[in-house]
Amino acid sequence: MKVSRIANFLSLSREHPWELAPFSEPLATGGTVSVWDTGVVCFEPASPGNKDIVISCGIHGNETAPIELCDQLLRDLVEGRLSCRHRLLLIFGHPAAMNQGVRELEVNLNRLFSGAHERGDSPGLEQQRAARLELYVGRFFGQRSGAERLHYDLHTAIRPSKYEKFAIYPYTHGQPYSRRQLAFLRDCEVDTILLAHGPTTTFSYFSAHRFGAHAFTVELGKVMPFGQNDMRRFKAVDHCLRQLVSEADWMPAPLEPGQIRVFKVCREIIKQSDAFRFHFGKDVANFTAFEPGELLAEDGEHRWRVDAQREAVVFPNPAVANGQRAALMVIDYPLSGSELD
Numbered sequence: 001m002k003v004s005r006i007a008n009f010l011s012l013s014r015e016h017p018w019e020l021a022p023f024s025e026p027l028a029t030g031g032t033v034s035v036w037d038t039g040v041v042c043f044e045p046a047s048p049g050n051k052d053i054v055i056s057c058g059i060h061g062n063e064t065a066p067i068e069l070c071d072q073l074l075r076d077l078v079e080g081r082l083s084c085r086h087r088l089l090l091i092f093g094h095p096a097a098m099n100q101g102v103r104e105l106e107v108n109l110n111r112l113f114s115g116a117h118e119r120g121d122s123p124g125l126e127q128q129r130a131a132r133l134e135l136y137v138g139r140f141f142g143q144r145s146g147a148e149r150l151h152y153d154l155h156t157a158i159r160p161s162k163y164e165k166f167a168i169y170p171y172t173h174g175q176p177y178s179r180r181q182l183a184f185l186r187d188c189e190v191d192t193i194l195l196a197h198g199p200t201t202t203f204s205y206f207s208a209h210r211f212g213a214h215a216f217t218v219e220l221g222k223v224m225p226f227g228q229n230d231m232r233r234f235k236a237v238d239h240c241l242r243q244l245v246s247e248a249d250w251m252p253a254p255l256e257p258g259q260i261r262v263f264k265v266c267r268e269i270i271k272q273s274d275a276f277r278f279h280f281g282k283d284v285a286n287f288t289a290f291e292p293g294e295l296l297a298e299d300g301e302h303r304w305r306v307d308a309q310r311e312a313v314v315f316p317n318p319a320v321a322n323g324q325r326a327a328l329m330v331i332d333y334p335l336s337g338s339e340l341d
């Protein structure tokens, strides 16, 4: 059997972290697999099913478990151990940050989408990468209409989480939430959902808002160095993504009440200055709850206190740049049937 050049695509992308000349190969199971750029590879089956699927990982270079999961998925697809039944765009987001084992080089790539990469006078390498990833997602979804558009942007979190696997559901501008997608995430053992409360500049919001995709930021566990992940913890999501990609009409069993817990983002704490600090320990886990009136953070004259309802903190990070999100605060939010479709 002809050896695939694309099987080692992750290594090839890390050797060429900013640019890679396109090339294609036939798919062992029929169709073509094409490298579009470093970290961007498109699977076009001979007779594609009705889903256009984007799976992205490594938007933050130190979030290695999803990168290792997608690397093996890629190898099994190009070497014929797994069939590709739908169009699939696989993205390894930030090879340069992977090479340094860091979240970002100069700016957070996941705050540069929906055109945010054009702000400021001189676009750096990460801004250029965000612009290209936008272009590739647009090219991929733009090649046909009528297919079901999906984008799972796979991450891991800096801190431990009270709920290990959770997903951010990008703001839907009043559109209903998808029962089937929540059921899919449940099958992935992603049993906690955060409903965003407004537009953001994240990759998943870009795909959702610009292309109407069912798109999610999926937090699968804890940040670990390459090779130190316990991949058994990712078996469910790996199995579900493989079923999704390789079966024509796979769908999860219906969502039942009580199978997922839902929070709604009630506010973002935006760091204003270097004086910013939290009023809780640096090891506080995601989803730690605070009672009404508790002081959360201060920044010069500014104080953030919990309002009338218990709030939980997610993604607390005092090291973000000034003007960036230092934490999300969320409240319990029992989704009603009328908000689901």
Ligand SMILES: O=C(O)CCC(=O)N[C@@H](CCC(=O)O)C(=O)O
Pocket: 060, 110, 111, 155, 156, 157, 158, 159, 168, 202, 204, 217, 315, 316, 317
């Ligand atoms: O653990 C952390 O502090 C951040 C983990 C991470 O990268 N989360 C994403 C969430 C994106 C979203 O809100 O949809 C991020 O911060 O980019």
Ligand SMILES: [Zn+2]
Pocket: 059, 060, 063, 155, 156
């Ligand atoms: Zn991340």
